[in-house]
Amino acid sequence: MFSKRIERDQLATKKEQLEEALLNVKMRGAEQEKQLHQLQERINLxxxxxxxxxxxxxxxxxxxxxxxxxxQYQETIRGLKMTLEGWKRRCQDIADDAEEQLRVATAKTPF
Incomplete structure (x- = not known):
């Protein structure tokens, strides 16, 4: 009887230890789950x-x-403006020459 009581006490102690260990495992699991959730949030961010x-x-x-x-467009525009200025000068030179020729022709022609 005494040995059965000791055995029962030992089993009760062992059961308490196992229950405590199980509780610790569950708590660690919950903590790890929390950490996992935090890591997932961090990954999402x-x-x-x-x-x-x-x-x-x-x-x-x-x-x-x-x-x-x-x-590139600005460079093209600059180039076109330079070309335009060149053509303007040429046209002005042609117009000036035409006016000069008209003046000379008018001066030579008596009315």
């Missing part, structure tokens, strides 16, 4: 930041491309 950074980079690349294209 980082993914959002990455997406924003990619959009920002794409925007900056697009902006740089637009500036390059605009610079």
């Amino acid at each position: 980082l993914e959002e930041e990455l997406a924003k950074a990619k959009l920002s980079k794409e925007y900056l690349v697009d902006q740089r491309h637009e500036k390059e294209v605009e610079a």
Whole structure:
């Protein structure tokens, strides 16, 4: 009887130890679950930041491309303006020559 009581006490103690160990495992599991959730939230935030950074980079690349294209257009416009000024001078020279020839012809022709 005494040995059965000792055995029962030992089993009760062992049961308490196992229950405590199980509780500790559950608490660690809950803590790990919480940490996992926090890590998932952090990953989501980082993914959002990455997406924003990619959009920002794409925007900056697009902006740089637009500036390059605009610079090319400005260079083309400058070239066209120079060509236009050259043609204006030529036309003015032709008009001046025509006026001079008209003046000379008018001066030579008696009315």
